[in-house]
Amino acid sequence: MQVIETLAEGLKREIKVVIPAKDMEQQMNERLAEAKDKVRINGFRPGKVPVSHLKKMYGKSIMAELVNEIIREKPSAILSERGEKSATQPEIAMTEDEKEAEKILTAQVDFEFTLSYEVIPAIELKPVDGIKVTREVVEVSEDEINEQILKIAESARTFETKKGKAANGDRVTMDYLGKVDGVPFDGGKDEDAELVLGSNRFIPGFEEQLVGVKAGDEKVITVTFPAEYPAANLAGKEATFDITVKDVAAPAAVEINDELATKLGLESVDKLKEVVRSQIESQYGNVTRQKVKRQILDQLDEIYKFEAPSKLVDAEFENIWRQINTDLAQSGKTFEDEDTTEEKAREEYRALAERRVRLGLVLSEIGEKAGVEVSEEEMQRALFAQLQQFPGQEKQILDFFRNTPGASASLRAPIFEEKVIDKLLADVTVTDKTVSKEELLADDEAEGEDKSAKKAAPKKKAAKAEDAAEGEEAAPKKKAAAKKKAAEGDAE
Template sequence: MQVIETLAEGLKREIKVIIPAKDMEQRMNERLADVKDKVRINGFRPGKVPTSHVKKMYGKSIMAELVNEIIRDKPSAILSERGEKSATQPEIVMTEDEKEAEKILSAQADLEFTLSYEIIPAIELKSVDGIKVTREVVEVSEDEINEQIEKIAESARTFETKKGKAADGDRVTMDYLGKVDGEAFDGGKDEDAELVIGSNRFIPGFEEQLVGLKAGDEKVITVTFPTEYPAANLAGKEATFDITVKEVASPAKTEINDELATKLGVESVEKLKEIVRGQIESQYGNVTRQKVKRQILDQLDELYKFESPSKLVDAEFENIWRQINTDLAQSGKTFADEDTTEEAAREEYRALAERRVRLGLVLSEIGEKAGIEVTEEEMQRSLFAQLQQFPGQEKQILDFFRNTPGAAASLRAPIFEEKVIDKLLTEVSVTDKAVSKEELLADDAEEGDKPAKKAAPKKKTAAKAEDAAEGEEAAPKKKAAPKKKAAEGDAE
């Protein structure tokens, strides 16, 4: 077998592989000799079939098997012998001419194919002694714990009928009928609907117009559906709602005590506070973690400058670009609305993709040199977390991870990366800093990973893509409530 390097330009490599026809024929004959003793053909006793006859019947199919095995196994063996790692699956090119292929299968022509790939560059690890990070820490106060408990207690809150006018926080029971251009629309009608004023369950402007109404009142209110409303036939439209108030009830005062804890399924108020404190600390801890991680990545970015495999960058850019366009489509905005152009945004996110790939290679090298591994138990926990996110679709998700090449890597990669960050945190200089909740959660989307701030789309678009690319979140997120009625829930 001949292995000839035909291209070595930057990270790009091209290898021509030639296996002489006589070598292929020898391999085929060895395989035929094994088949000869097993094959059963009418007119011949087992093991007595002439080799020439077996070759005539099975020669080409056996040769095809050999070609497939070589194409499958040789590339990785060749790269290993060369001491190279391919950034992606090598591209294999061989003849598509039927006559040439026929000669190869008949052992009358050499088997030739070409490997094209990009190598992962050699990375010389540098000292991280100079990396310094600030870890922001929030002290959770008793008032914040009580405030969170009160929010949780809203699900168990009782209401008492009142004779006066509805105020913010009161529960209004009503019948309503929604109309657009004087015509009722699907999903715009309900009877005995209960709505707590200030809960932001209904579209903006709806709840505020209930303030001041009392049982027995009738009123027509006018609202405008948001332009991004999910129902296209209602998005951006002005609508009226005929309201008949049937009851107004005020919330009973919430007392944080053992009785409330029992209603919420906890044995005591102290245990409830302990649980809530843990949840808040976990939320803040996640934000702190991501900010520390970003500081480490920023400083690693300054330490390591090298060419990244273009195909990996292309793939990362496509992921980010797809998210950007999805966000713009969902918000009904354009690049012009975000004070940029498509060309400038492409350049911006191409740079972000290149950074992401480069840092990924650095973290991979650090983890490999440190002997960091992802255990099967960790993989199973990650898979279980995926299943919890999509109830009812467990089978499809399991099938996807079982049957999709590379899918398991999408579970492994973030676990591996976090373990590398954990290792780095034991080696870099970390200074704790007490901050307020507001300081911790302050939007720092304009800092850190931005490769070119002035070209970035404003508001949340850039931040979402950046966080998605780095696996980071800017703040704890609440789950959006399902939209049950056409009048409901765009405040979220």
């Protein structure tokens, strides 16, 4: 077998592979000899079938098997021998001429094919002890814990029917019917709907007009759906709602005590505070982690400058670009609305894609040299987390990961990356800094992996994921807003 390099330009490589016809024929004959004692052909005793007859009957099919095996196995062996790693699956090209293919299968001409690929550049790891990061830490106060508990307690709060007018904080039970231009619209009707005034569960202007109503009142209120409302047939439209008030109830007082803890499924108020403190610290810890990670990535970006494989950059750019255009379409905006142009946005997101690929290769090399591994248990936990996100679709998800080549890499990659960051955190200089929660959560446009592309990003997404369900029934409720966040509603 001859391996001839025909292109070495930057990271691009092209290899011509030639396997002489006599070598192909020899392998075919060896397989025919092995098959001689196994095949059963009418007119011949077992083991007595002439090889020439076998060749006539099965030669081409065996040669076709050999070609497929070579195409499947040789590329990785060739790259290994050359000490190269391909950034993507090498592209394989061979003759498409039927007459030429026929000659290959009959061992009349040499079998030739080419490999085209980009190599992963050699990365010389550099010391990281010069990297310095600031880890922002928030001290969780007793007041913040109590404030969070009171929010959680809203789910366990009781209401008592009252006489008189509804005020903010009261719960109104009502029937309503929504109309646009006097015609009822789908999803605009409900009976015995409960609404706590001031909760901002309904569209702007709805709740305010219920302040002062009392049981038995009938009222027509007028509101305007937001311009970015997910249901396109209602967005920006003025609507009326016929309201029949059935009950007005005042909230019972909430006290942070053992009784409240019991209602929330915990044995004591001390345990409740412990759980809430842990949740708050976990939330702040996640933000802190991301900020520290960004600092590390920014400094690695300055340390490592090399050409990234263009095919990997292309693939990453397409993923980013697809998401950006989806966000723009959902918000009904254009690049011009975001003070940029498509050309400028492409340039900026291309730079972002190149950075991500380059840093990904650096982290991969650091992790490989450090012996970082992802265990089977960690992969199983990641898969379980995926299944939890899509209840009812467990079988489809499992089938996807079992049957899709490379799918498991989408589970492994983020775990591997976080473990590499952990390794780096043990080696770099980390300085803790106590900050307020406002400072920690501040949206600093100068920070972050995507800072080079933020100008081109849509500033607002009209159809946020948390509001997506609204578009289906178009009720005035802001459903996602009505649900408690995980930290507020899951004290366990």
